[in-house]
Amino acid sequence: MRWPRATAPAWPVHAVTAALIAGAGAAYALAGPGGRPAIYTLVSVLPIITFLAALASGHLPDRRPWLIAVVGLVLLFAGQLGWPGWMNEHHLGRAQGSMLDLMQSTAHTFFLVGTAMAIRRRARSDPAGIIDAALFGLCAGGPLWEWVIQPNLPAAATPLGETLLLADLLVLGAVIGCLLRLGAMARPGRGTLGYLLVTALLTLVSTVTGTLSTDVGSGWSTGLMLMAYLTIAAAPLAPDAPAMTVPVPRTGHVAGRQRLGWLAAALSANPLIAAVQVVRGSESASLLLPVGTLLVVPLVLLRIRHLSAQRDRAERTLAYHATHDELTGLYNRRHIAAEIDRALAEVQRGTLDEVTILLCDLDGFKPVNDRYGHPAGDAVLKAVAERLTATVRRDDLVGRLGGDEFLIVCRGTLGPDAGDLPARITEAVRAPFPLPEGVVSVGVTTGLAQAGPGRAADRDLLIGLADAAMYAGKAARGGDARRVDAAP
Structure with missing residues (x-):
């Protein structure tokens, strides 16, 4: 397959993606209950094909992040083959704790790990900004869970299902925050970034819609997931996809008191919500705080490690300049x-x-x-x-x-x-x-x-x-x- 250069226009990819979304949506709406699982299965295999083709052609030079993401996509496809009617029978976002829920959460984890590796390579010049963005996005999932998702869960929801669903929502929020930060850093690779961001947003909205929808309206959730599959299938086809893992120069500012203040407020959100729920006597507080903390603590530790490394580098630099000549590098x-x-x-x-x-x-x-x-x-x-x-x-x-x-x-x-x-x-x-x-x-x-x-x-x-x-x-x-x- 011949791939377009990075300077090629991206509109053909956008046009084909839009046409596929319209065609798949129309086919799904017109198909009967027996044909919809087949359409959903065909759509779910499409991103696997496009990623593998891009990797085989060398269009994606950094293979490891995308291969890990493909593993997640394969797991989702395998789940669709094993439970073809799962999406159409209104199980998404219901926190039932089934085997497919666990499989879907594992698949999301693989895909998110691959995306995180790509983000890490692209954002080498601004790791602190990426960590902060992930913390903001992750902490934003707390209010969404407590005020939108948890009150509308069905009675059949299980503790395992709620834990998996909450973890998915929080991690999706963290990835959305990181992708937004990356998009603000530099223009190269924004086409692929945009498709990945739309995919994460559609997955999040689809999950929320699945929780809020009744059996009659469950088609909205499935339709959004179809769009998510098609947008992620377009991500490796974008002409600027190779730039997705290329480090970009830092354009942001060093974290000051204002940014650290917002970060402290974000980190306080989930404990504060949990405290309010405890005062009100709600049982949901016992879930948000431990799950949110398990996800926040590693990011906070990474942030502390980065600050410590910055301090050590600054001390070494100051010590060097205090004893060395700036021009020649000799002792002063x-x-x-x-x-x-x-x-x-x-x-x-x-x-x-x-x-x-x-x-x-x-x-x-x-x-x-x-x-x-x-x-x-x-x-x-x-x-x-x-x-x-x-x-x-x-x-x-x-x-x-x-x-x-x-x-x-x-x-x-x-x-x-x-x-x-x-x-x-x-x-x-x-x-x-x-x-x-x-x-x-x-x-x-x-x-x-x-x-x-x-x-x-x-x-x-x-x-x-x-x-x-x-x-x-x-x-x-x-x-x-x-x-x-x-x-x-």
Whole structure:
């Protein structure tokens, strides 16, 4: 089967779907009691065919979410084959607790899990918004249950049937909330999202209608379910269906006090309704609160986990920026100063035999900025940072003091490296830098200062000695390192 591209118009899918809805509705209305189950069975198998065809053709690239949804559709079809007259005999929304009720609830669970996986992939940039939307939708089912569904349940309703029906209503509300949130995030994939949203709404309204209807008016519920099957069958046929599981950039705002306030109000709805029912002496309060809580608690835990992860990431980011240079990623002046103080304190205690600092100042860097601009200069500074890090030992610290000045802290005796390290730094930095604007070269002058037992010094003195050695090197115009030891 050849599928339309994402840029193809969606109106042919809409037109075919509308025609099928009209044709199936007319056929169902005109058919007698013996023919209606056959029409309903044919309609219920249609979404299985369209999803499998879309998966086989590669139109739905992320297979797992849709395969899980197909399992749910297959269960619904199997239930229709096993109990062909179930929908026509007015059982939907009656909370009878039959085997088909359990089968239908399980099928809905499979389909909703698949949809949740697709939602999770699409909304990676806004998981908090999706969780909040699910909580809003789930909590909105409480008033619907207490004020519309439960008072109109038949006397034959069983506790198991009521539990399954209530769970279905609450989960449908959560999915509707998530789909609305996804539709507000980005335009790609809205065609498939729209069909899934209409399917969820039709299923919800069909269930409510089944509860409120009498035997004579039960055709409304069946007709709405026929429409739900046909709209979900159209979902994988939409040209933009592949975008349904593609992550979209975040467009919403960070949760503030107002949004959290509404969330708190939504979470308080079901307990408040249950409390009112207890005061009134209603037995239904014993069902809403536990079932609603079982569904709300996992979402609340996910929200708390997300907030905790956000806090941990923020703390790590703040800690990183407090100790690192923003441009090069090297340690900043504050952290390098603290490390020098710590190393000198260890020297004084006798736990460290020596500390060496190398102050590196680039030569010829200003012409690069003047000729090629600051972006080119920033690229050179980043490259110099990488070369310095690659030249020193693994445990040595490389930092940027600012501008084109770098400082290296070496803990412990350098040994033969004391004379070789500055030369290696000079050789590494002098290598040409290929830039989009052209190839540039800069030099470096290094000043070295050391402190050890019998050569005590504080940080300012040690840096001052390295700075003096570096300027002496510049004055000599050779770029060679100059070494100054701390005075005994």
